[in-house]
Amino acid sequence: MSLADLPPLRESLEAHGLFAKKAFGQHFLLDLNITRKIARLAAPLEDVQVIEVGPGPGGLTRALLEAGARVTAVEKDARFLPLLQELAEAADGRLTLIEADALTVDEDALAGGGPFKVISNLPYNVGTPLLIKWLSRPEPPAQMALMFQREVAQRIVARVGEEAYGRLAVISQAVCEAALVMDLPARAFTPPPKVASAVVRLEPRAERPAPALLASLERITAAAFGQRRKMLRSSLKALGGETLCEAAGIAADRRAETIPVSGFLDLAQALLQRD
Numbered sequence: 366m367s368l369a370d371l372p373p374l375r376e377s378l379e380a381h382g383l384f385a386k387k388a389f390g391q392h393f394l395l396d397l398n399i400t401r402k403i404a405r406l407a408a409p410l411e412d413v414q415v416i417e418v419g420p421g422p423g424g425l426t427r428a429l430l431e432a433g434a435r436v437t438a439v440e441k442d443a444r445f446l447p448l449l450q451e452l453a454e455a456a457d458g459r460l461t462l463i464e465a466d467a468l469t470v471d472e473d474a475l476a477g478g479g480p481f482k483v484i485s486n487l488p489y490n491v492g493t494p495l496l497i498k499w500l501s502r503p504e505p506p507a508q509m510a511l512m513f514q515r516e517v518a519q520r521i522v523a524r525v526g527e528e529a530y531g532r533l534a535v536i537s538q539a540v541c542e543a544a545l546v547m548d549l550p551a552r553a554f555t556p557p558p559k560v561a562s563a564v565v566r567l568e569p570r571a572e573r574p575a576p577a578l579l580a581s582l583e584r585i586t587a588a589a590f591g592q593r594r595k596m597l598r599s600s601l602k603a604l605g606g607e608t609l610c611e612a613a614g615i616a617a618d619r620r621a622e623t624i625p626v627s628g629f630l631d632l633a634q635a636l637l638q639r640d
């Protein structure tokens with residue numbers, strides 16, 4: 366059987382007696398027009414190595430394979446593997462299935478050591494830790510196109526001064542250019558979640574913080590946004606407060622929400638030099 370001959374996703378689910386389980390954050394995209402659109406947002410995919418987290422019934426996986434990608438799909442729920450195996454058989458060796466928790470896999474081993482993209486309709490309960498895991502790699506993925514709850518997507522792309530601006534925006538945008546590229550209503554999923562979703566595309570900046578500076582940025586942003594309404598001299602007290610701000614050239618009476626990404630990088634650099 367070829368990809369084009371596979372039955373509709375709903376039929377595959379029924380044939381395998383599969384249903385969504387809340388514990389795995391399962392909300393499926395069963396409309397191939399939508400999954401193909403997500404694949405187009407991550408173009409080009411021809412001969413590109415992709416890691417997909419949580420293929421579930423395989424709707425996005427099919428679209429990625431149709432676009433010519435080589436896909437390694439990591440699924441924690443073993444129930445889906447027989448269905449996905451049918452997809453693998455239709456994909457001429459371009460789909461590798463791994464039963465594992467994406468939080469603990471080694472992406473380099475999955476991707477064969479070369480560059481890779483990560484494209485996924487992420488399980489909501491682990492979306493943010495997975496993004497931080499990928500951003501913290503010495504070499505982040507060549508591109509990421511990731512579906513999150515819309516509120517999380519907004520926290521990733523928010524600019525300084527916006528309400529959603531915080532730790533996630535600073536860390537994401539220090540490493541990558543991030544843009545919200547697609548909105549999806551809850552009804553697009555089966556079963557529908559309680560909230561709307563959005564796809565964020567992230568592409569690594571040419572100049573991005575080395576791992577030690579990123580670790581320092583994580584400490585600074587945790588402290589600064591942990592008490593976001595306080596002045597930096599007080600929220601950063603344990604890390605050096607006024608002295609640290611002075612070393613970074615940032616007025617200590619400012620609040621975290623007014624500091625752009627570049628300012629946080631200056632603070633992180635000052636902390637690194639002090640330690």
Ligand code: SAM
Nearest residue numbers: 389392393394419420421441442466467486488
């Ligand atoms: N990609 C499918 C789609 O778009 O229809 C399913 C998306 S569903 C939101 C999330 C998927 O991630 C489910 O298949 C779920 O079993 C899987 N999953 C949940 N936690 C996981 C984890 N820690 N590691 C790998 N897969 C996980």
